[in-house]
Amino acid sequence: MDHVMINMRLLFNPGSVAVIGASDNMSKLGFHVMKSLTNGKFPGKIIPINPGSNTVMGIDAYPSIKDYKGEIDLAIVVLPAKLVPDIFKECVDKGVKGSVLITAGFKEIDDPSGAHLHIETANIVNGAGIPVIGPNTFGMINLNKNLNASFTPEFSNLRKGNICLVSQSGGISHLLGFMAMGLNMGFSKIIGLGNRLNIDFDRMIDYLMSDSDTKVITLYIEGIDNVRGLIDSARKNRGRKPIIAYKTGKGKVGNQASMSHTGSMAGRHELYRSAFDQAGILSIDNTETLLDTAKAMSACPLPEGPCIAVLSGQAGPSMAACDLLESEGLKIDSFTGKTQEKINELLPPLALRTNPVDMGPAWYDSDAIQEIIKAAMNDENINGIIFLMMFASANVDALKGIRETLIKWQQKKPVISCILSPPAIWDEEIKELEENRAIVNYPTPERAAMAMANLWKYVLIK
Amino acid sequence: MDHVMINMRLLFNPGSVAVIGASDNMSKLGFHVMKSLTNGKFPGKIIPINPGSNTVMGIDAYPSIKDYKGEIDLAIVVLPAKLVPDIFKECVDKGVKGSVLITAGFKEIDDPSGAHLHIETANIVNGAGIPVIGPNTFGMINLNKNLNASFTPEFSNLRKGNICLVSQSGGISHLLGFMAMGLNMGFSKIIGLGNRLNIDFDRMIDYLMSDSDTKVITLYIEGIDNVRGLIDSARKNRGRKPIIAYKTGKGKVGNQASMSHTGSMAGRHELYRSAFDQAGILSIDNTETLLDTAKAMSACPLPEGPCIAVLSGQAGPSMAACDLLESEGLKIDSFTGKTQEKINELLPPLALRTNPVDMGPAWYDSDAIQEIIKAAMNDENINGIIFLMMFASANVDALKGIRETLIKWQQKKPVISCILSPPAIWDEEIKELEENRAIVNYPTPERAAMAMANLWKYVLIK
Missing domain, CATH: 3.40.50.261 (Succinyl-CoA synthetase domains)
Structure with missing residues (x-):
């Protein structure tokens, strides 16, 4: 592995971060970068570099990185392009491991000076094996390390x-x-x-x-x-x-x-x-x-084949999902005889009982809906499940019992859903189901179906 | 106009609504229909029909519509299918103007009895010129009359x-x-x-x-x-x-x-x-x-031609929009010389200054962004505007001044936007802009572009 690749680990997992161009002035990007690091609760050392201030946001500042005595792993640079080569020479001398170069004005500008600057800067860092994210970037965020090295503090949310x-x-x-x-x-x-x-x-x-x-x-x-x-x-x-x-x-x-x-x-x-x-x-x-x-x-796990069961609380959304699945090359084939028999016991003859299944007639029978879902999950012909339910106060009870069945299943085959209710009625429950690996939920039946189709497309090319 | 069509006006704008099968029992659809009417604040008369109760939800109930002395414009029916022909005979006798028939079990069922019932019922109402929404429907909602004639009270929201x-x-x-x-x-x-x-x-x-x-x-x-x-x-x-x-x-x-x-x-x-x-x-x-x-x-008004200006706070989203517009047959052609000169004055040479316009370099100059938007609005080559801005705390100021320019324009040519910020930062402002006819906003650049493309497709077929 080359030096750049070794240093990359420290770029994303630094113990200390210098902000070269840090500022208390809200109209400067150096202000917003400092805010991202501090609001994002970066647990390591933050070192503002600004020749005109002793502190930035109450943190001790230094005129240049040379003046700081400790080690600097990551340098975030927000100064004008023409200053960047000299800054990077200092970074090399200081032993900086990686950089995020937010500054614009390199090879993307019309003037050939930009391309020259690009090459000059690249030569400096390449010689020292320093990986640079940028130039002309908003930065990067490593959420697991609470490192928001960008000019957008909201990424930490x-x-x-x-x-x-x-x-x-x-x-x-x-x-x-x-x-x-x-x-x-x-x-x-x-x-x-x-x-x-x-x-x-x-x-x-x-x-x-x-x-x-x-x-x-x-x-x-x-x-x-x-x-x-x-x-x-x-x-x-x-x-x-x-x-x-x-x-x-x-x-x-x-x-x-x-x-x-x-x-x-x-x-x-x-x-x-x-x-x-x-x-x-x-x-x-x-x-x-x-x-x-x-x-x-x-x-989700990847489906082992293209055959999808579409289980829906209403026929219309199941048709929208079936159209999309079929046009993307997936199959909505028959269940095994055993599954179909089970479903025939649970639903009256007036329902759509073959795949897709309209579970509407069982709205008020949460047990029946659970049994249908379980039968489809365990059907050897079925490689994934699309589960669709639009509901409001008149039919909220149907969903309560299904919760446990979905959580127990733990995506042994992919279960992709569009469970939709008026805003705020079931938002928390859906979050809970997603966090418990029970479902992956989408706002429309077509988007749920497209997500399933893309899992299968990936299986075909991977 | 036939009788059915004349009665349709009263079906959607009734003075009085009977709920045949109204109930205080939450497990019955007749409960939810009553809730829809009352929670939805229907201003006319509500007449619950239930042979077993004197009141439903505190409102005087009647054993049948015959027992109610006043006029009934709309009858919502939630009783089992086999009872429907007799109910409709009573409706004819009573002079009911229209009906919403929520009950299922007509021609959609496997059993031929459903089709027979369908024809029998149709003959009764057709003879009397009574329009019927349904059967096998959740109902209908006329929001402007606060009439929620469905089993889903949340539609009134x-x-x-x-x-x-x-x-x-x-x-x-x-x-x-x-x-x-x-x-x-x-x-x-x-x-x-x-x-x-x-x-x-x-x-x-x-x-x-x-x-x-x-x-x-x-x-x-x-x-x-x-x-x-x-x-x-x-x-x-x-x-x-x-x-x-x-x-x-x-x-x-x-x-x-x-x-x-x-x-x-x-x-x-x-x-x-x-x-x-x-x-x-x-x-x-x-x-x-x-x-x-x-x-x-x-x-929006319909665009008078296929040429769209794409004005964006960042280049990436404008490329996503341009790809979609071009693949749907729209054009992102040059501005007139006058517009282009104006934009060249306002943006540095490093920017994307021809159509699409990357207004990024003018982020901190709200006046410049306004001038660019106005120049594009008034350009005779341009038939519609796509306006894209992703922003957070670092660049929120750019948008403030644009508000008035967009409101003044009043969609003289269509202005379709994707203005996106972290949740809750600018939600109210976007609502206000939409309510003031300033923009029509979408969650992604591609959805904004597709909406514009569909306006133009409609122009081509209408």
Whole structure:
């Protein structure tokens, strides 16, 4: 393993963090970075660097990192681009292990001076084996270490989880983070790669494969220079942890935008997609599906086959789910004779009793619903269960007894649900069921079905 | 206009409502219907009918409608199917104007007795010109009249609005209603057609075209017998009010399920889609897009051409939006020279300054962002604006000044946004902007872009 990769561990797990450009002035990014570290309750040493202040946010500050006597593992840099080479020379001298370079104005700018600065800076850190996240990034967050090394303190409000997001866009990282807060999803790390001075997708994937906090790797990609590196890294690590990628820049305009934004052409979309498939990377088409799929991957086992049971409190939502499952290549085949007999005992002849099952006529018989779910779970023809229930005060009782059945099952086969009630009626119960590995819940039957379909697609390419 | 259509007005705007099967017993639907009417604050007369009680929920009850001396406009029926023909004979005698028949067990059941009962019941009401919503329905809600004629009291929590939902599935109606509560969307009416004794989609569309509370008509369709009637009604009313349809039963399984659920085959999906296009009905593929599109239709003018300006606080989300817009056939063309000059003055050369515009470098200059938005609004090349901003505490100020610019504009061209912040930071402000016709907001850039694309698709088929 090269020096950069060894230092990466300390970059994400530092004992001490210097903020070069720390400030008490709210209009400076150095203020917000300090707020992220302190509000996020980083347990290690925080060292503000500012030549004009003795303290920042009440913490002893130093004119430069040279003036601080202890060790510095991570340096977060928010000073203007032209100062960065000298800062990094000091970092090398000081023995800094890694850096988050928030500053913009490198190869993404029109002026060739940006590209020169990029190369000059890269040479300094590469010589010393210092991994740099950035430049032109919002930062990174390691939730399990309470390390919020970004200019957005609110990232610390995220739940700790096992999904890592590696993103080329700060906007998309914020979008996904804020959406996840509403979906009860947790992250291990969120990493804004920015313009990738020496850490690109390939090295991040290599690192994350041995990161025990991360189970699922999600990528947001615009344009990348080193496609081969990404593909090789994914191939080499194939099947170890799921990698899910959302790549924009499909159209004419997006491709041009990528050039300006990240200094890399987006490239031909179809080529990416097929290369990703072959490397076992699951391609996804939008931010919502990226999160939905990561949520399922992080909580469910993979289905062992394509046959799904659709169990629903109402027929309509089951039809929406079946349409989507079928169009994505999954099967809604017959139950075994034993399961079907059981269901026929439990439901009157007027119901949809074959797969999909309309459990509506058993609304007021929580035991019957439990028995149907159990029969489907144990049916050898069935590889996963979609469970759909829309309910309000008239039918809330049906769900109470099902809780235990779902918790006991512990996702032995994937159980993906859309349990929906008016806001605040059952929100806490759903959270509890998710935290107890009973269900993975989605706001619509189609999103639940798409999450299941993506689990199966991953099985086919991994 | 036939008698049924004349009575439809009183069905939706009754002065008095009888609940035939009203009950104080929580395990009965007649309890929940009574709760819907009373909690929903229906201002007219409520008449519980129950031969075993003198009062229901403290309201004087009668053994049968014959025993009530006043007029009854609407009769909600929750008694078992076999009693329905006699009940309806009494309704005819009493001069009831319309009915909501919640009871199931008609043509959707396997036993031929259900189909016979269906015909027998239809003959009774058709002879008297009484329109019936149902059977096998959760009911209907006319929010503008505080009339919740359903077994789900929570529908009364919905905002009043100008979108009407006509649905063949109670499950989907509940799903869309509960989702809308979270999206700050309002409805005029939600109508569960059920198994359509004598009121099918065609008659509902005819009625809603002259319903001044309804601006946008959304349909959820499984299988219908009278496709020709629906198409003819949409054609006849073409261009008057947008009609948006979500049709399930695409796949093999869904089609079979439709037969069992609604007694009608779903039929070949492609034929529906092309017939809908030709009748000016916009086809939609899932529940989320149905709501998103209705929300845009209800609040925005239609774009006069396909060229969209994408103005974004960050490049990544603008790329996601551009990809979707381009793949749906919209254009992200150049601004006029005048607009581009203006933007060049306001943004540094390092930014994405042509369409899409990355306003990131002007984050801390709210005036500059306002000027960019105004220039795009007034650009004659531009037919609509997508506005994207992900923000947290570090950049909340940028948005404050934009508020007024957006409110003043009043959607003269459509302005569709994804303004997203951590939960609770800007929720109230977004609600206020939506209520002031300043924006229509979505949770992701792709959903915002898809809503815009659907406005344009409707222009092409209407």
